[in-house]
Amino acid sequence: MQRGKGMKFVGDSRVPASGRKPNIPKDYSEYPGKTEAFFPNFLLKEWLVGAVFLVGYLCLTAAHPSPLERLADPTDSGYIPLPDWYFLFLYQLLKYEFVSGDYVVIGIVIIPALSFGALLLAPWLDRGPERRASRRPIASGMMLLAVLAVVYLTWEAVENHDWEAAAEQGEMLDDEAAELAEQVDTEHEGYQIYSDQGCIACHGDQLQGSGAAGPSLFDTQYDVDTIKNIAVEGIGEMPPGLFEGTDEELQILAEYIASGGGAQEGESGEDGASAEDAAGEETTEESDEE
Amino acid sequence: MLQRLYDWVDERLDITPIWRDVADHEVPEHVNPAHHFSAFVYCFGGLTFFIIVIQFLSGMFLTMYYVPDIVNAYESVKYLQGEVAFGMIVRGMHHWGASLVIVMVFLHTLRVFFTGAYKKPRELNWVVGVLMFFILMGLGFTGYLLPWDMKAYFATVVGLQMAESVPIIGTLIKTLLSGDPEIVGAQTLTRFFAIHVFFLPAALLGLMAVHFIMIRRQGIAGPL
Numbered sequence: 001m002q003r004g005k006g007m008k009f010v011g012d013s014r015v016p017a018s019g020r021k022p023n024i025p026k027d028y029s030e031y032p033g034k035t036e037a038f039f040p041n042f043l044l045k046e047w048l049v050g051a052v053f054l055v056g057y058l059c060l061t062a063a064h065p066s067p068l069e070r071l072a073d074p075t076d077s078g079y080i081p082l083p084d085w086y087f088l089f090l091y092q093l094l095k096y097e098f099v100s101g102d103y104v105v106i107g108i109v110i111i112p113a114l115s116f117g118a119l120l121l122a123p124w125l126d127r128g129p130e131r132r133a134s135r136r137p138i139a140s141g142m143m144l145l146a147v148l149a150v151v152y153l154t155w156e157a158v159e160n161h162d163w164e165a166a167a168e169q170g171e172m173l174d175d176e177a178a179e180l181a182e183q184v185d186t187e188h189e190g191y192q193i194y195s196d197q198g199c200i201a202c203h204g205d206q207l208q209g210s211g212a213a214g215p216s217l218f219d220t221q222y223d224v225d226t227i228k229n230i231a232v233e234g235i236g237e238m239p240p241g242l243f244e245g246t247d248e249e250l251q252i253l254a255e256y257i258a259s260g261g262g263a264q265e266g267e268s269g270e271d272g273a274s275a276e277d278a279a280g281e282e283t284t285e286e287s288d289e290e
Numbered sequence: 291m292l293q294r295l296y297d298w299v300d301e302r303l304d305i306t307p308i309w310r311d312v313a314d315h316e317v318p319e320h321v322n323p324a325h326h327f328s329a330f331v332y333c334f335g336g337l338t339f340f341i342i343v344i345q346f347l348s349g350m351f352l353t354m355y356y357v358p359d360i361v362n363a364y365e366s367v368k369y370l371q372g373e374v375a376f377g378m379i380v381r382g383m384h385h386w387g388a389s390l391v392i393v394m395v396f397l398h399t400l401r402v403f404f405t406g407a408y409k410k411p412r413e414l415n416w417v418v419g420v421l422m423f424f425i426l427m428g429l430g431f432t433g434y435l436l437p438w439d440m441k442a443y444f445a446t447v448v449g450l451q452m453a454e455s456v457p458i459i460g461t462l463i464k465t466l467l468s469g470d471p472e473i474v475g476a477q478t479l480t481r482f483f484a485i486h487v488f489f490l491p492a493a494l495l496g497l498m499a500v501h502f503i504m505i506r507r508q509g510i511a512g513p514l
Contacts, residue, residue: 071438
């Protein structure tokens, strides 16, 4: 190999052989016949490794299409989030008492800063000339410990996560279910009251509202008690005294509206949760689904 | 014809030494799996590079369909996944590549660590490598939000909460990332898109170049 104007380099490097640099391998002329040129000889072998790897990679891609859950709904407070798997160790770490709450600084700053800082500065923390892992037990031990900790934390996070609930809560709704979620349950007792009490005149037959006269109730943010108040006392342009039914009917109506017209939101956990909330202490366990 | 074209350029720019240096450098025996099977551990770095190239390519194709705004982002991903020819494969490769690259970087880091290859004179290359590891984590975090589905949104909310709980600068970091101290919404998505598609890949490319130039300059660490 032509190496410039009589320059002598160390090994396969571009570092001149002046004896200034330690820890650089001997010249490869000392291993006759065992070295090979990068291109094309060695690259061809790497290419083969890459091809085998690519086949596995494509099989994975074909066997497991990348997941897509339903459209983000920031109001769904019942959703249990989970970061991608390579952040799970940090996610799990922050669940422990002594690194969260009042001590969150320890979990979020001190531990990560120490461990990633140590990783970054490893060459200056482990300065000895020895390269073999077995001859620098402290460095190797710490690294092993860190790897075990990361593996353990990730494992724990996976163990503690309710995968079935997670699969359900994010499930994409098919067209039929999505349509149902947009429609109110007209078979519901609440709908009967809604219609009998005349709410339907201003707020529409799908709780969709009718422009200026009555706003949409479909996604109302009010809770059951507020809705009861408004139905009796009115709000804004809505006059008081429109509701003339019994307290029991009022309760059913308010729960019905708060639950989004008994919308059948597939199996998403939110609906059940909010319906339960709405029921409160009242024993009117109106199952507004199905 | 091609040869004459090459000669014409070479006569003026002397490009031969540039590529001959890469092509002719000798690969030592101890990293060659053909001589010692256990030397396959030296492949992890190359495979990391391979996946990163795939990530760049698949990502470029994804942006041909992806729309970074909260109304259309989800629909565009759904369309890409369900309707576009090979869209599922392209998105799948980008999705799985994101995980595989972390695995490969992890293995590569362990190989370098346990063979003590980061010792003098290669300290700087180790530092650059760890920085690239952080960048890849950042790419994973910002890319997770882009489909704008439930998982994406809520994982990002949690991530931003973590950033916010850093003392003193927490709120600043959160605002920088999400565009608002409170809301995770339209601005967050466009910022994450910009970070994921422009800032971090640019940084990664620069550091990769430095990483490789340093390897060429110093050579691969010798046998143990």
